[in-house]
Amino acid sequence: MAKFKISCDEATTICDKSQYGEATLLEKIKLNYHFLFCKICLKYTDQNTKMSQIFKMKAFDCNKANDCLSTEDKEDLKKQLQELEA
Amino acid sequence: MNTFGTSESQMSENATKHTLDPNTWVNKYADYLFKYAVARVNDSNLAKDLVQETFFAGLKSAKNFEGKAAERTWLIAILKRKVIDYYRKINSNKGKAEVRMNFYHDNDKEGNWIEERVPQTWDNDADKLIETTELKAALEQCIDNLPEKYAMVFRMKTIQEFETEEICKELNITASNLWVIIHRARTQLRRCMEDNWFNN
Numbered sequence: 001m002a003k004f005k006i007s008c009d010e011a012t013t014i015c016d017k018s019q020y021g022e023a024t025l026l027e028k029i030k031l032n033y034h035f036l037f038c039k040i041c042l043k044y045t046d047q048n049t050k051m052s053q054i055f056k057m058k059a060f061d062c063n064k065a066n067d068c069l070s071t072e073d074k075e076d077l078k079k080q081l082q083e084l085e086a
Numbered sequence: 087m088n089t090f091g092t093s094e095s096q097m098s099e100n101a102t103k104h105t106l107d108p109n110t111w112v113n114k115y116a117d118y119l120f121k122y123a124v125a126r127v128n129d130s131n132l133a134k135d136l137v138q139e140t141f142f143a144g145l146k147s148a149k150n151f152e153g154k155a156a157e158r159t160w161l162i163a164i165l166k167r168k169v170i171d172y173y174r175k176i177n178s179n180k181g182k183a184e185v186r187m188n189f190y191h192d193n194d195k196e197g198n199w200i201e202e203r204v205p206q207t208w209d210n211d212a213d214k215l216i217e218t219t220e221l222k223a224a225l226e227q228c229i230d231n232l233p234e235k236y237a238m239v240f241r242m243k244t245i246q247e248f249e250t251e252e253i254c255k256e257l258n259i260t261a262s263n264l265w266v267i268i269h270r271a272r273t274q275l276r277r278c279m280e281d282n283w284f285n286n
Contacts, residue, residue, distance in 0.1 A: 007197020009189035013269040020243065020268075022250060044205050044276070051276055054225055055244045061222065068117045069134065077138060078112045084145055085108060 004033040011041045012048075019052045103153040106160075108145055115158055119165050125246045126169050126256075128238070136172065140165040166256075173257060176234045185233055188273045203277065208284035221283065228278035232271055239264060240271040 006014075011034040017023040018031070035042045069077075119140060123133035143164050151160060188203040190196055229237050239257070242248045243264070254264055 007189070008199050009197040012188075012273060013265060016269045016272045017265055019272075020250075040199055040204055043207070047205055047208065047211075047276060047280075048272065050208075050211060051272065051279065054221065054279070058222060058225060059245045059247055069120045069137070073134060074112050074116055077116060077141065080138065081108060081112065081141055081145060084142060 004030050006030050006034055008034075008038060008041050011035075011038065012044050015041070015045045015048055019048060104156050104160075105153065106144075106148050106151050106157055108141075108148065111141055111144070111157075111161070115161055118158065119161060122162065122165060123169060126238075126242065127172060128241050128245075132172070136165060136168045139168050143168070170256070173235075173238070176238075185236060185270045186274055186277070188277070205276065206280060206285060208280065211284055224279065224283045225275075228275050228282065231278060232274060236267055236271040236274075239267045240275075243268055 011031055014023050014027045014031045018028065023031070031045075035045075116137060119137045120130075120133055123136045124130055127133055127136065140161060144161055147164075155163070186203075188200060190198050190200055229240065232240065239253065239259075242253050243250070250261055250264060253259075254261055259267075
């Protein structure tokens with residue numbers, strides 16, 4: 001079982017990775033083995049899932065935001081380009 | 087009108103040859119380039135500057151345009167270099183915000199939680215998880231407290247939802263580098279939100 005033993009630092013790294021669905025099976029096994037002895041990391045994982053929900057909200061907002069340049073900015077850009085071309 | 091590359095008549099003869107028409111750049115591509123930049127630097131003023139620099143650089147090197155790529159692809163390639171230059175610049179900046187360590191690194195407790203950084207139980211976290219503008223503002227504040235490089239990688243991966251591979255390629259880092267950065271950013275954010283949101 002020694003090869004499954006990991007530190008809290010490693011365990012939480014795997015936990016972070018798994019929040020994006022990118023932890024490997026072996027990593028997940030190591031993580032769950034770590035939980036048997038470490039309730040702190042278990043708590044971290046629980047809170048991490050909540051953090052992911054908050055990040056998701058933020059991501060949703062960000063994706064629906066319509067990032068466009070204002071007409072004013074565009075007119076400025078056009079003027080500057082024309083000056084350069086002249 | 088000042089048109090670079092092949093003329094319209096040549097275009098019809100050879101459809102694969104692309105041309106540049108700087109007079110139409112702003113109307114056709116400004117928003118597209120701006121969105122691309124803002125997703126990577128998360129600062130609309132900076133993104134605006136990068137778009138401007140891209141158009142200027144495009145105009146300067148228009149004579150070297152070979153017509154192999156479409157106008158937009160060519161402009162994006164220039165912008166991409168501008169974004170990378172920006173990343174390089176912030177990477178080399180000293181004295182930026184520090185990443186606070188959450189784990190021991192230098193003694194027999196290596197990899198264990200540092201006592202005072204151990205996650206605390208969150209007060210009424212269920213109530214506090216409701217979607218509010220304050221919550222997002224608190225999070226934004228916490229992300230801003232991260233060192234710039236960490237904030238950028240974190241945003242690209244988590245907020246903009248880029249693929250790991252894409253970020254690694256663009257920033258020229260390995261996947262394990264990326265996960266170390268994400269891990270440090272997330273542990274720091276967890277702590278920051280604990281102090282400023284959940285337990286205050």
